[in-house]
Amino acid sequence: MSHGRLAGKPSPQRDEGITVSADKPAQAGSVEPEGPGREALDVLYRFVAALELAPTVAVHSTDRNGIVRYWNHTCAEVFGISAAEAVGRPLTSLSSHLEREEDFRNTLETVWKTGRTAPPRDWHIRRQDGSERWLYSTHFPVLRDGVTQQLFCMEVDISKRKVDEAELIEAGTNFRQLFERSTDAIVLIKGNGIIDANPAAVALFHCADKHYIVGKTLLDFSPEVQATGETSVVADAALASRAFIDGNNRYEWEFSLPDGAHIWAEVLLTSVTLDHAFLSYAVLRDISPRKAAEHALAMAARVFENSRDAILITDRHYRVIAVNQAFTTLTGRAAGDVMGGEVPGLLSGMHDASFYQQIWDFVAVHDHWEGEVCCVRRDDDDIPVWVAVTAIRDSAEQVSNYMAIMTDITERKRAEEQTRYLAEHDFLTDLPNRVLFLDRLQQALVSARRQHTKVGVMFLDLDRFKGINDSFGHHVGDAVLKEVAIRLTGCVRGVDTVSRQGGDEFVVILADIGGVDQAAHVATSVMHAVAQPVRSDSHTISLSVSIGIAICPDDGLDVDTLLKNADVAMYHAKQNGRNAFSFFNADMNAHVIERVQIENELRHALSNQEFVLEYLPEINIASGQATAVEALLRWRHPQRGLLMPHQFIPVAEECGLMVPIGEWVLQQACARARAWRDEGCPVMVAVNLSGAQFIDGGLVHSVEEALRLSGLAPELLNLEITESVIMRGDDTTMATIATLRARGVQLTIDDFGTGYSSLSFLRRYPLTRLKIDRSFVMEIPQPDSGANPPANLIPAIIAVARSLKLRVIAEGVETAEQLQFLKRHGCDDYQGYYASMASSDPDLKPRPR
Template structure:
């Protein structure tokens, strides 16, 4: 919480007690402090007073401020029983057990003498006494009454009958008479209900021992005769099921020349309940995990528990009698604490976070609840502060917040934190009149890394890229992973586009360094789009959109490049979105159709197959070729659906031609998306079944990139297709990175040389060597070889000389909707 608003309540509960637990602690401490008839004080092992409640001030004539920190022995004397008193306290310390209550005759410092009925009990922590608490009741007036009763002599019978205290006459160990007050106390209608019994007859089956009672038997009676009187406490169980506690004064008396004893019983059940609550309060106070500090109305410390010392490193003796402001840390201004006291004085409660200095250590965050304790006159008598170390909670909250704001894989800021930082950067840019750049990065062909080497290698690559990107920017900049292989960089407070271009160049160089993971060496490149504020947008959404558009433009222009946003790029992206939307309706509107390009055998000149080529008859744009829409179809997930339509249409057309006497193989191109979809073999089965086409008349063309995946799923799919009897051609051979070891694993039937090699025949010397080498590779694998894109007689002659089997292209014929089986010129 801030220093200027200390009176604001906190927004979360402390790590230790919750709101209800704090209320319980408050009630316990208030019970200790405000007990109206019981004086409660405590001492440490050295006999130094550590706690002194308000009633002690009345009983001993000494305030808490004067008593705390002084030896108890210096505050009152026990007359001729001082040694006995010391032995009683020592016994409690040594045994850890409560001393039986007894009377003590004391002389105060002002000379006044009083009789106190005292119970001493230890407060344990881990079984070891930490403090010795004493609860004392002033019985000075009662002592006078008892003395008068004993001295009454001949008037005993009259006092016996009229006494408001229960009196029981005992002979030996039997009750021989009771007064009316005793009948009322024992809930008896007449004397026969009690006369003849012993006092023990009214005891519960399990009587408390060791703390506040002794055994009332013949031995006690005998001691009464010897000592004159004896006081003890006892719990009685009545016939109606009720219980009560009584203070019993057993006294010997001579009545009618007989030696008797009588017991004066006074119901002390309310006092016992109060004492129990006070004892519980003392134990809670000492054993609480939360630090508790109690002051008087002048903010002077009168009690602290052990948890306070653990939290602050300050011993109790160092703060007793001192003012709480002496505990201030250097973090908060003095006015901060004064506002807290002022707030509590009005509202009785305040809680919030405070920085506490632990001795010899760094500052500790502490949740503090300060409560005013008021007396019966509604005046503030004390203040109680409960302090909870929230270091672990703060650490856990920080960790939770970090997890919520950072990418789980790279630990870079995620989209949530990125948007917040971009918003702050834009606000600062408007205020400082400077520029901010947003760079949208996408790794080129990253999907192939996951497909070829596995996602664990892909994850390792992403982590390495994240590290490299962070190393390319300043501390004030932000690198964020948006998901997948997309990253975004905020370049705050830049001078202009040149600085952004420099960073983009550094990023491209860093990403281009080979990544080694799991025994693989992987080469990477990245496409980057850059938008500048305020030139390309003033708000978060606009800048991100324009940076994305620029990145897409960089990919369209060959990848491994960066591009700044401009309006023409945006128009291109808008057009792409329109095409995507129109593609989604093209199938249902029957706007697609197939054209067929013949594949001609070089030796015979006969058409041996046709390749199905997809065309889109767009209602507004006219005829669209595959390069104008297939990539969009791949990116928006429509390729599987379109591919299945092409497969069914091609098979149906091939069967129709076969029925017309033109048995020709139809070649259909497969996309990588159809392999990833997992239902390719089923789609082929459906197309063959619905058309009735024999499998050997279907040639499926697979791209080199699919073959290069080398994963088990791709291998299984290719094997399953070949087992069905269809032909399999590797398309666009030479444009990828396939090797003999990969090709040997697949049951292929044909290899198609990419048109980029054919275009360079015969001008390029390198091609003159590459094409024969490709044909030799195919021969070693027992594959037929077909060249695509043949447009001149020179190209065809070169292919024929080097043993190429088949060709296709405009030289063979213009694409047509029907096969032509006549020989072609060679």
Template sequence: MRETLAALRAHRAWRMILIAILTGLLTWLFFRAGEVSPEAHNTYTRLLRQYQHYDEQLNAKVVASYAGLLKNYDGMAYYQTRLRETGNALQVVPKWLDDTGQRQLEARIQALIAAQQEKALAIDRFQRANSVLRNSTLYLPAAAESLLAGEDWPQRKAFESFIRRLIGAELTGNREATDLAALRSALQQLLDTPALTPRQVEMRQLLVHARLIIDHAPEVSGLVDRIVRAPSGGLHDELTRSYLDAHQSALALATYYRTLLYAIAMCLLAYAMYALVRIERDRRALVAAHADLADRYEAQRRVEAQLQLYGTVFTHAAEGMTITDSESRIIAVNPAFCTITGYTPEEVLGRTPAVLNSGRQSEDFYRDMWQTLKESGQWQGEIWNRRKDGAIFPEWLSITAVPDDSGESGNYIGVFIDISERKQSEARIHHLAHHDALTGLPNRLLLEDRIGQGLLKSKRSSRHMGVIFIDLDRFKNINDTLGHAVGDNLLVQAAQRGLHVLRDTDTLCRQGGDEFVVVLPELELRQDAAHVCQKLLTALCQPYLLAGHELTVSASAGIALYPEDGDSASELLRKADAAMYRAKEEGRNTFRFFSTEINTATLGELLLENDLFGALEREELLLHYQPKVDAKTGELIGAEALMRWQHREQGMIAPEQFIPIAEENGLINAFGEWAIRNVCAQQRAWLDAGLMVVPVAVNISAHQFIQQDLPRMLSQVLADYGLPPQLIELELTESLLMRNSSRATAMLQVLRRMHIQVAIDDFGTGYSSLSYLRQFPVQSLKIDRSFVTQIGEHGESIRLASAIIAMAHELDLEVIAEGVENEVQARYLREHGCDQFQGYLYGRPQAADQFVSLLSARHLDGVC
């Protein structure tokens, strides 16, 4: 008895020791499994992405500076600073990485930092060389023009020829070695000429800048290429891969520890369960023995119910079913089998399923099917069979082998369904997914596949492939006036015309809206694409019969070629689209090939438009005020507010560059309201300062005039600043008024009742009807500067200016002449009765703090 108790105590002691060991192991595994920090990993990967972003932005700034889009190097300095800071932060490697991973990361980080330092040195050299080159490039043309403007002198023609060749090479980017050598030779010949006259001495001084341009242009170009191709990008990718590999290793190790932790916990849980099981085992055995008889009875009842259910399912199932013996002879079929195949049970019993064979599957197909049945006991797949009437149909067949008592296949059960309708639906869905529902042409999804196939064919045959992007001109006008149904009819007719022009191997796709894309694989010559494009434009330009109207709709197209313009579908489509927009800009109903010039211009416009979105919030927009004076006395009687954009990098940008962009992207409404509020605020400030203010005119765009509730907005702004309406004038173009004369007349009547003066700007350059002009309640006309600048040169514009003045006076309108720049123009206009002058002769556009002096004087002396 004592020995038994001692054995129990020893067993209990060992059990406690084992539990303590397992508990300690669980604690150690718990802390080891949680070492990998997701927050640290996210922080480090974010640093890697930031480093890559800063490096790409630095390259973009270098290229933009080289292209002349940037006037300073602040952006480069900013991203270099960010790269240094991010590189220092990357050196703090997460501690949970193993020693090998940490050493690899540290080595790659040092290599990346060293490469970035080399790149920084190249950027510094680029900035110095580019500054010298830019200064000489800007100074030399003006200085040379001034030198050549004087009297003739020896070597003048040789100097002029050299300067033209040098400037032409610089503007076109033609810096080939042969051209530079020729320029250096010409330069040396000019320098070898003795300087005998002051002009020759001045020429030698200018040739110093020419030498700087010739010497630094290749250097700057080479530095840009070196900077863009710096190895920092590749080293960053290697660093990222190394870190991700090390992170994956750490995660795998943590996962291993968690697995061990889970296994040990399960062992402890199993041990606890085992103890409980031992306690309850005897009791459950008794209960099991008691319930065994009831279970057997219930099992027999369930088997009988299942057999009855199986019989019902076999008889009433919608799927066809066959049961065969071990030799594949049919021993039973259900009614659905007869319905699908047309055979009666008597016609197939005792025969093999080969009675349904359609002949579409090969012997190898059936051999593989039986091999699968023998190995796994099951097979399923799509198969084509034949009905009794000879019709072939697809079915989805599942075969299961039922083993006998010896384990061999005793029977086979086949279950199948007719999938004819599903196959037809799949075909319809596939066609709808890859074709345009309106025209039946391939859609954008199928277009990329056709371009990919065309690229493969062109690569194998070493021929060109063309992608033509076509857009119907002014298609929106048809939709807006005749309705979308007529527009859809036009698109269908256009698609049919395009198909008749193209070859069978070509592809015409509808990109969306009124945009079409043509893929021309395996072209012999570049001009073949132009020939096909011209045929397409000619066919599309023929008259259409739409809703009882015969309408002519032209199209514009852009062409991109493989391999000259790209080797991917996205690149070719993008460049063809850019070429198409260039064709629209140059008059429509034509086509253009893609060129690098188009890409560069598009990039510049895109960057400018992107910066324009934040110009108002960054307070980069300014208003300058140009004075208006009385034509007889020269007294200041008004001003016009002109918007300017002080770009943070490119400096002052002219309105003709950013105003059209603002009108296209919808910013012009916000800009226009800002201008009115700014003018009113300035008027209020001048009044509060005790100045005698004058009315200020603000230009109103077509978008603002049409879309905004202009009278309500003006009333609100005038009330906010407590101004009388006589201090604000509006200037509208005649084309704007004629777009919707009835709406314009109603709007002008409201403004007149508000006592707000309205002038028609740029009069004579648009189109208008004098009968409508008499109905518009405006107070003045502005003669466009194009007529004023011709005064003094014997031409028709002089008579037009005087005629406009006479006509305006007949209509009781005042006349304002803009662009008056000399006394000859002022005298002519004054003699013919012009009422007000505006131009450089009386004052340039100036900031508000400069305009204050004019308000104080309230009189100009006639010359500014």
């Protein structure tokens, strides 16, 4: 029969049985590490091999109906019936127990009812060929959940021994000669103990001579009697009496020998007349190897039946000779459906017969194959199964059987898939993470090269997201990220990929796009979707996003280049005002490289003392006197020269350096103002605050520390706050401003008119001054260009300030005409180039902001 039996017989319909999984085909001869532990498989193999290849013990099992379900090789020799002929037939039809047939049936029934092993005993049987045998049999149940499932029997052919025993009894007058020369251990028992022992008995009991035995009883060597110290004289006398009545009796005893060894012996107790005296003699044979084999076989039977893994055993011709209950549970096939037949078909249509032939060829060479396959149940459910096929060889190294062990790995596969999913997806948004994103981008690029299409990579960063976390808490920030993830997914196609890279950064793969127009359309949709207010924890949060776009092949051919260029484009969008998208180009890359260089150099500027402050005077319009100065930060770069704030402040804010720089500015400005005061010029100093200083949470401490170190009076320090910070309106910002004002510090709203402040909103803050943005002042000299030019808004702004009892200062005054306009409408102070020219202090020279 060919090895192709594993594949079964082709059928136009779907075969039931085992198939190779389509999503992960097994390799012929593969041994994958995720299979069941190899040690566990070896244990099962040893147990099953013990059942099948036991050289001296015939092992067979029957079900509740007396039908043979298992028949090993030794059974075939003892009963003269092969496994193929025996399996599936009633046990009682294979042999007869002569005049004790009813006794035999009662013995089996008792084991089924009680669930207890029957005492070993001799049975005289007649085989189907007419020959007779004596068998020494042990029947024991195999239980599962306390219920007997099968009845196993282990039998040893003792026909020759029976002949020897008969000859010994018939020897009569020659007993003494046989006693001395017998290879079996024999002891004579009279009355209360052993009176003689032959040389074989001395050897069996590991003694120097028979004096170590004579005078004792057999039960003196029992481990139980030795442990309790009980006497056994009466017991031996009773056994001897029974021998005279019954003729002979057989027992199995465990003996504890003088040297500490333990053996099992079969004891045949028989009556005899010797020298006109009635005695009994005991023939002892060492059955320790047999007992060990029986124990191993009993254990094998229990393991076979109770194993959680499905086990199927065939003969060398691939006919099934045994399956356990787990096989039925796994496949849905009852034992009766497969016993005696060929291996159930394994062909599913996903692989041809040659694939399975490779498995058998591999087993023929290596004796083992294992891999993952797909088991098809009767109800057509597919489940993943790990299968190990092993060839079992006899003592002549010939294959006698095949064993297949099958383990349901559904839960393990589900756990692996879950683990893989978690490893490839963001825990918060459930989007693909960077690992899965890079894999998909690589696949998209390979496909684009093959199809000559384009791939777009969009790098997205939420604008000012850190402020959301700091103002409302991280739980609100997490809710925002989840909502943004949902909106982004809704803006792309199924073939595209949205990934969260970490923090508030997202990346989108636009696969197989026609060109930049399609990418721009998606970017516009994303911006519109993100801009919709997010409601979380009773807060309504407005968002915007900056997007950078790189296109393959125009902006790069590999993953790293495309991601880098998309990131560059995103930074360009941020620097151009945020809430925008930008495509990558070479100039943009150079600009970003320069920005990175500035960031690196900026990190050392503070420690290298490269920052300086210049002061712009604020002039009272009515008196013409300087009442305050504004501290303006400059960076005296070693190579680039003097840099203005707009050249480095945005970078400092983005890279988190604005807080330490702001602390330095506060301390330097307060120290300079105190020096002027000591020189008799008590002038107020104004310091611009960054939004980052409010977010940091240490602003109040920084101000108090600067005042303490300098000794400057709080009323001489004026902190200028941008309108965007005021409009944020969170509780932390309001508390910080209130605390600073309570310390006596002056507070100015800077660049007023560039945001969306409302009168009712400004009333909530304890401000002292309002500064009109220079964009309004620049329009004053020009004639009206419309119904409501910017200059016409200045009187309205001043009116708002008056209603809030705020002092008004205008910045960016360059001409006398502008000054006169402000004076006419009631502005209090001004600053700018014209103010610097009017100042009498030579240190306060005209300087741009």
